[in-house]
Amino acid sequence: MSRVIGIDLGTTNSCVSVIENGQPTVIPNAGGYRTTPSMFAISHDGKRLVGHLAKRQAVTNSRNTVHASKRLIGRRFDAPEVQKAIDLCPYEIVRGANDDPRIKIAGKTFTCPEIGGIILREMKRVAEEYVGEPVSDAVITVPAYFNDTQRQCTKDAGKIAGLEVLRIINEPTAAAMAYGAGHREEEKVAIYDLGGGTFDISVLDMSDGVIEVLATGGNTFLGGEDFDRMIVAHLLEKFEENEGIDLREDAMALQRLKDAAEKAKCDLSEREKTEISLPFIASDDSGPRHLQLEMDRATLEALVHGLVNQTLKTVEACVADAGLQPGDVDRVILVGGQTRMPLIQKAVGEFFNKGPHKGVNPDEVVAIGAALQGEALTSDESNLLLLDVTPLSLGIATVGGHFAKLIERNTTVPVRKTHTFTTTRDGQSAVKIRVLQGEAEAAAENDLLGEFILSGIRKAPQGEPEIEVCFDIDANGIVSVSATDLATGKEQSITVNATGTLSQDEIERIIEDHELYEVATKE
Amino acid sequence: MSSADAAGDRKDVRVPALAPDCDLTRLDLSPQEGFLLSRIDGHTPKDLLSQLAGLPPHDVDLCLARWAEAGVVVWSKAGPPATERVNGASATRAGAPPRLEANASSPEGESAAAATEAGSPAVASDLPALDPGLDIPEEAQQAILDFHERLERPYAEILGVASDADARAVKRAYFQLSKEFHPDRWFRRDIGPFKEPLERIFRKVVEAYELMSDPTVRAEMERSLGADAEAAPVEGADSADPKAASERAERRRKRALSPFSPLGRLIAKRKAKAKSFFEAAMAAVSDERWLEAAASLRLAVAYDPKSALYRERFGEVQAQAHEIRFAQLMKEADSALSFRDRKDALRIYEEALIFRPYDPEANHVAAKLAWLAADDLHRAKEYAMRAVEADPDKAEYHRGLGQIYAAAGLKANARRELKTALRLDPRDLEAKQALKSL
Structure with a gap:
C-alpha cells in the first residue's frame, strides 16, 4: 500500500511529513531544509521556480514572485481581504472569470488553487524522493477558520498537484494529533497557532488517542506577515525621517525591507537588540543612501502589541465557546513560527496562567499531525481517532433576510439536523432554500453555499405548510441539504458544491498544462 | 412489542406505507392529517404513528382506512396481523435472509427481549445481513447490528453508564464508543x-453524549424522572405470567416516555417549544394581531x-384570522x-376561497x-x-x-339549472332570456 503524506500548506512555509515504522518523520527538501517557502516565481528567462529557488531571487524579481497566495485562496475578488492584499503585494492580482482573485506574473494568469497546486506538487516531489516511490494520498491542513469554499479550493489544489486528498483537517487539530499521539492521559489542551498569515485557536479534549475538538476560532487574515508589515512601516518612517526619501513606491527596496524586517523579528526572539543594515537601498543626487539602524525588543513589542491583543480576544471567545474557564485548560501548545516571539509566549502564558508546553517544533508539528491523521484513516495499526467539528455554522436564509442556523459551529461531524419551516404568503406554492455558512445574523453577510427551489407546495394560508429542511454533513465534511413538504412528501435536495471553485474540466486542463511544462523542463 | 406482551395486550403492529408513484397533492388534508401522512415512512407501525402524530388511535385508524381506500396508503408486507411471527434477530444472526421486517416480533429464545423491545421499528427495518464479502470483519458487522438494536434505549443505556454518571464517565464512554463506531x-x-x-449509531452516540453532558438538560431529566430513575430491570425471562407481562409493558411505556429516552426527550422539547409559541400567540391576540x-x-x-x-384556541383564532384575511381580499377584489x-x-x-371555501357569493x-x-x-x-351547493x-x-x-x-344541464332559477325567482x-336562446 502506498504511503500517506501529511502536508502543512502554509502561508509562508510548507512542510511535509510521512509515517515510518509508526513514527512521524519530517521530510527535508533537496537543500536539507525541513520547511519549504510557499513561493512560486517565473524568472527573467522564463523558468518556473518553486520554494527556496523562488525565494532567493525574490528581491530582484519581486513583481514575478508569488508569496502568501493562501491569503487569497477561495475568496471573492471584492472581499476586503483581497483588496488589502492588492495594496500590499508586489505582484499583480486581477479579477478572474468566477469573480475570484487571480495572480498575474510574467504575462501569465494563475488561479489561486493552481498556485497552491504548484507548491503541493513540490512537496509531493520532496516526499517521493525521500521514500523512493510514488506518493498519491495526502492529508492537507488548513486554518480552522477556512470556510467551505476555501477548503474546497485547497482540495482542488491537491488535485492539481496529482494528489488524492483523503481529508482536509484544521491546522490546530493536526497539532493536537501530533501532541496526542505521545500523550495518552486525559487532558484539555489549547492550541494557539500563529503562522505566517493566519491565526487559529482550538480547544480540545483528549484521552487515550481520542481527540475531541471542543471549539475553534481564528482570523484568516492575521499572522506573522502582519508583524513584519508593522516593522517595515516603522523602517520606512525612520528612513524618511532621517534621509527624507520615501521608499513606499520602490518595489525592490520594499522587498529588501521585508526580508530585513523578518530577520530582525527572528533575531529579537533570541536577543534583546539587533542591527538592521541595508546598504545602497536608495540613491539621490547626493549619492547612495544606506539604511542603518538599531532596534531593541521593547521597540518591536510596542509595534506589535495591538496584534497580540487581537489574538487574545479570539482566544477568550474560543475558550468560552468550549464551555471552559482559562484555568480549566491543562496544557497550552504554541504552533507556528511567530509563537517563538517572547511577547506572545508571555501573553498567552498570562492568559491561561500556565507556561506553554515545550517539546513540539512549532514549524513541523502541523505536518506531523496531518501524516498521523492519514495513518489513522488508512491503517489498522493506528490508535488515534479525531472527532472533528464544523468550523462555521450552517443554515438557511429566512424571511426578512435573517439567517436560521441549523448546525451550530463546533458541532461534531458526521451530523444530521432537521428543522421545520413554513411559507410567508398565502397560497405560496414554492420556497427557495438558500444554504448559508457563517456566524452573522443577517443572511447577506454570510457565505452562500448554494440554493434550490422546492415547488408544488399545497396551496394554503401563510404559515400552514410544513417544510422540513434537513442538513447532513458526512465524515468527509460534505454537506447535503434537502427540503421536504410534509403535507405532500415532495422532496428536493442538493449536495453543496462550494461556489467560486474550479470545475472538473478546468482542473484537468490545468493539470495537463503543468504536465506539459514538466516535460519541457526535463529536456 | 416483543412476543412476550403480544400475548397480554395485543398491539397493532401493521405498517402502513405510501403507495409508490402516488400523487399526494390531490388529497385534501388538514394540517394534522398532512402531518400524519408525512410520518408514514413504510417502517413505522400504526400504533407508533398515533404516538408520533399525537392523534388518538381512532383518528389514525380512520385516516389510514380512508387513504388505503383512496390507494394512497398500502399495508406493507412486513407485519400484517400482529400474531404473525416473522424472522427475528436470532434468525438473522444465523445468516438468514436480510431483515426487511419492520418490527420483528422475535420468537422465544435468548435474544428475544434484547432484540425486540429496544429495536425501534422505525430504524431497524433496513438492517443488512452479515456479508463476509465486505471489507469489514463479520464480528464488527455483528457489533454494528447489535448496537443498532439498542439505539432507542435511554441515553444512559446507549452510553453504557449509570443514569447518574458524572461528566467524566460520560465522556469516557463516549470516547470508547467513538473508537468503535466512528465512520472513520x-x-x-x-x-x-x-x-x-x-x-446512525455514531450520530446517536454523539446525541447521547451531548445531552448527558449538558448540565441543564441533566437537571431537567433528574427532576422529571423522580422515582423512575432506577435502572430498568432485565426482562424476557418469564413471559408466561400475564400480570408480570402487563407490568413490564407499563414499565416499558413509562420508560419510552421518560425524559431519558429519545422519544420522551423529544416530546419534552416539543412541548416547551409549543408553549413558547402559544405565549407569543396570546400576546398577539391581546393586540388583535390575528394573522x-x-x-x-x-x-x-x-x-x-x-x-x-392549543387546539381550541387555534380553532377560534384561525377562524378569526381567516375572516380578516377574507375581508381584506374582498376589498382588494373590489378595487381590482x-x-x-x-x-x-x-x-x-x-x-x-382558500379561507372560505364555501362562501356562496365568492x-x-x-x-x-x-x-x-x-x-x-x-x-x-x-x-x-x-x-349552488352552499x-x-x-x-x-x-x-x-x-x-x-x-x-x-351542456344544454340539458343548462335547462335544468335555468328552470330552477326561474322557479325560485320567476322575475x-x-x-x-338564457333559457329562450337555448
Whole structure:
C-alpha cells in the first residue's frame, strides 16, 4: 500500500511529513531544509521556480514572485481581504472569470488553487524522493477558520498537484494529533497557532488517542506577515525621517525591507537588540543612501502589541465557546513560527496562567499531525481517532433576510439536523432554500453555499405548510441539504458544491498544462 | 412489542406505507392529517404513528382506512396481523435472509427481549445481513447490528453508564464508543449497507453524549424522572405470567416516555417549544394581531398536538384570522374590479376561497370571472356548483351555473339549472332570456 503524506500548506512555509515504522518523520527538501517557502516565481528567462529557488531571487524579481497566495485562496475578488492584499503585494492580482482573485506574473494568469497546486506538487516531489516511490494520498491542513469554499479550493489544489486528498483537517487539530499521539492521559489542551498569515485557536479534549475538538476560532487574515508589515512601516518612517526619501513606491527596496524586517523579528526572539543594515537601498543626487539602524525588543513589542491583543480576544471567545474557564485548560501548545516571539509566549502564558508546553517544533508539528491523521484513516495499526467539528455554522436564509442556523459551529461531524419551516404568503406554492455558512445574523453577510427551489407546495394560508429542511454533513465534511413538504412528501435536495471553485474540466486542463511544462523542463 | 406482551395486550403492529408513484397533492388534508401522512415512512407501525402524530388511535385508524381506500396508503408486507411471527434477530444472526421486517416480533429464545423491545421499528427495518464479502470483519458487522438494536434505549443505556454518571464517565464512554463506531474506522473500506446504520449509531452516540453532558438538560431529566430513575430491570425471562407481562409493558411505556429516552426527550422539547409559541400567540391576540396569532398557534399545535387548549384556541383564532384575511381580499377584489382588471380579481377571489371555501357569493363571482376573464369553463363550473351547493335557494346561483353549462354546450344541464332559477325567482329576466336562446 502506498504511503500517506501529511502536508502543512502554509502561508509562508510548507512542510511535509510521512509515517515510518509508526513514527512521524519530517521530510527535508533537496537543500536539507525541513520547511519549504510557499513561493512560486517565473524568472527573467522564463523558468518556473518553486520554494527556496523562488525565494532567493525574490528581491530582484519581486513583481514575478508569488508569496502568501493562501491569503487569497477561495475568496471573492471584492472581499476586503483581497483588496488589502492588492495594496500590499508586489505582484499583480486581477479579477478572474468566477469573480475570484487571480495572480498575474510574467504575462501569465494563475488561479489561486493552481498556485497552491504548484507548491503541493513540490512537496509531493520532496516526499517521493525521500521514500523512493510514488506518493498519491495526502492529508492537507488548513486554518480552522477556512470556510467551505476555501477548503474546497485547497482540495482542488491537491488535485492539481496529482494528489488524492483523503481529508482536509484544521491546522490546530493536526497539532493536537501530533501532541496526542505521545500523550495518552486525559487532558484539555489549547492550541494557539500563529503562522505566517493566519491565526487559529482550538480547544480540545483528549484521552487515550481520542481527540475531541471542543471549539475553534481564528482570523484568516492575521499572522506573522502582519508583524513584519508593522516593522517595515516603522523602517520606512525612520528612513524618511532621517534621509527624507520615501521608499513606499520602490518595489525592490520594499522587498529588501521585508526580508530585513523578518530577520530582525527572528533575531529579537533570541536577543534583546539587533542591527538592521541595508546598504545602497536608495540613491539621490547626493549619492547612495544606506539604511542603518538599531532596534531593541521593547521597540518591536510596542509595534506589535495591538496584534497580540487581537489574538487574545479570539482566544477568550474560543475558550468560552468550549464551555471552559482559562484555568480549566491543562496544557497550552504554541504552533507556528511567530509563537517563538517572547511577547506572545508571555501573553498567552498570562492568559491561561500556565507556561506553554515545550517539546513540539512549532514549524513541523502541523505536518506531523496531518501524516498521523492519514495513518489513522488508512491503517489498522493506528490508535488515534479525531472527532472533528464544523468550523462555521450552517443554515438557511429566512424571511426578512435573517439567517436560521441549523448546525451550530463546533458541532461534531458526521451530523444530521432537521428543522421545520413554513411559507410567508398565502397560497405560496414554492420556497427557495438558500444554504448559508457563517456566524452573522443577517443572511447577506454570510457565505452562500448554494440554493434550490422546492415547488408544488399545497396551496394554503401563510404559515400552514410544513417544510422540513434537513442538513447532513458526512465524515468527509460534505454537506447535503434537502427540503421536504410534509403535507405532500415532495422532496428536493442538493449536495453543496462550494461556489467560486474550479470545475472538473478546468482542473484537468490545468493539470495537463503543468504536465506539459514538466516535460519541457526535463529536456 | 416483543412476543412476550403480544400475548397480554395485543398491539397493532401493521405498517402502513405510501403507495409508490402516488400523487399526494390531490388529497385534501388538514394540517394534522398532512402531518400524519408525512410520518408514514413504510417502517413505522400504526400504533407508533398515533404516538408520533399525537392523534388518538381512532383518528389514525380512520385516516389510514380512508387513504388505503383512496390507494394512497398500502399495508406493507412486513407485519400484517400482529400474531404473525416473522424472522427475528436470532434468525438473522444465523445468516438468514436480510431483515426487511419492520418490527420483528422475535420468537422465544435468548435474544428475544434484547432484540425486540429496544429495536425501534422505525430504524431497524433496513438492517443488512452479515456479508463476509465486505471489507469489514463479520464480528464488527455483528457489533454494528447489535448496537443498532439498542439505539432507542435511554441515553444512559446507549452510553453504557449509570443514569447518574458524572461528566467524566460520560465522556469516557463516549470516547470508547467513538473508537468503535466512528465512520472513520472504516475509511475507504467497502462496508456496503453497513454505512448507514454505522452513521446512525455514531450520530446517536454523539446525541447521547451531548445531552448527558449538558448540565441543564441533566437537571431537567433528574427532576422529571423522580422515582423512575432506577435502572430498568432485565426482562424476557418469564413471559408466561400475564400480570408480570402487563407490568413490564407499563414499565416499558413509562420508560419510552421518560425524559431519558429519545422519544420522551423529544416530546419534552416539543412541548416547551409549543408553549413558547402559544405565549407569543396570546400576546398577539391581546393586540388583535390575528394573522400572527394564528400562525403562532398553528405551530404550537404542531409541536404539541395533544393539548386541547392549543387546539381550541387555534380553532377560534384561525377562524378569526381567516375572516380578516377574507375581508381584506374582498376589498382588494373590489378595487381590482373597479379598475376592470378581471384577471387580477379572479386571482384574488381564488385566494379568498382558500379561507372560505364555501362562501356562496365568492364562489359565484369567481365562477363568473373564471368564465369571462380566464375562459376556463371547467373551473367556472366547479365554482358555480359550489355556490349552488352552499346556498341552493338562490336563483342567481342556479342561473350562473346554467349559463356556464350553456356556454359549455351542456344544454340539458343548462335547462335544468335555468328552470330552477326561474322557479325560485320567476322575475329573473336574464334567466328567461338564457333559457329562450337555448
